[in-house]
Amino acid sequence: MDDRTVKKDITRMFSDGTVKKIDDDMIVEKRIILEVDGSREAIVIFTPGEEELWALGNLYCRRMIESMNDIRSIKIDDSRIIVERANKIEGWKLESRFLHTASGAFLQEERDNNDPSFLPLEWQISFDAIMSGIDWIAEAPLFRQAGSVHVAALVSPEGKRLFRTEDVGRHNAVDKAIGWLLKNNVKTSDAVLITSGRLPEDMVLKGAGARIPVMASISAATANGADAARRCNMTLIGFARNGRFNVYSAPERIKFNSEEKISEGEKIA
Structure with a gap:
């Protein structure tokens, strides 16, 4: 069974007055802690699965890693993603330690002062x-x-x-x-x-x-x-x-x- 969904009893109503009881597939949310180099970095709510990819992408986008060479180890259990870096890069700060499902993650002043460099036109x-x-x-x-x-x-x-x-x-x-x-x-x-x-x-x-x-x-x-x-x-x-x-x-x-x-x-x- 896919652990990303569960079946729940719901009531479906129609414009003609019909009412039905059905089993509906619903998305599961998971709460997990990201720890980096022994410190709690964030608590995130997301869909279960691909936790390692999420951690890599999040740290890369915040310039806390530059490549896989900066990762010494990643361990994942039911409640934590534990990352140990080979190279400790300060990166961009978080707006909040709690990352809800719509969180942009970065402080406004960090965004203002850290615009990415110019992206060259290399292909179409x-x-x-x-x-x-x-x-x-x-x-x-x-x-x-x-x-x-x-x-x-x-x-x-x-x-x-x-x-x-x-x-x-x-x-x-x-x-x-x-x-x-x-x-x-x-x-x-x-x-x-x-x-x-x-x-x-x-x-x-x-x-x-x-x-x-x-x-x-x-x-x-x-x-x-x-x-x-x-x-x-x-x-x-x-x-x-x-x-x-x-x-x-x-x-x-x-x-x-x-x-x-x-x-x-x-x-x-």
Whole structure:
């Protein structure tokens, strides 16, 4: 049995007055403590599974590790993820030791003072490859079974599907995806991150801090998220659905299938 879901008795009501008692699949949340070098770093609520990937991604995004070479050991039990680092890097501070499912994790002053460096234009990805990745997150099994989870996926610049994960927290899902890149020695600068969640400033800075040059979502970006993407030259894509998407920054990384170009000042509906 999948320990990420449980069946619960619920009452389903219909507009015609029908009432049914049914067993419904519901997502399980797990509370776990992250300890780093003997100190409690955070308490996180997330979907069980892929705990190691989450820890790697979270620490990498906060610049507490730079590669797997900075990890001496990771141990996981029912209530703790225990990380011992080979190299102790200060990194970015946490806004709170308790990371709820929507937590952006970073202090505002840390974000303001630690904008990621400029992301160079090294490759392009096709419109179709982006939309294929969007279709892939819509097919995520846990979301289809029970809902109430966010999905994060990784594709290559050529559109190859690399990894997909689900979690009650949108930041958790992204951390797990980035952790997969580290664990499998895949360059973060050679990956496209696709997510089901919105794209505010803290999410954009998480991806940019991981040196991911393209982020796409079925949801929208905020104005601050778009500004953050422009500052570091990230290609930020939102509202990717129904054969279209909005590009908020660095559209040069998108390779179209036709020779049509958007003229200066043309409005995109």
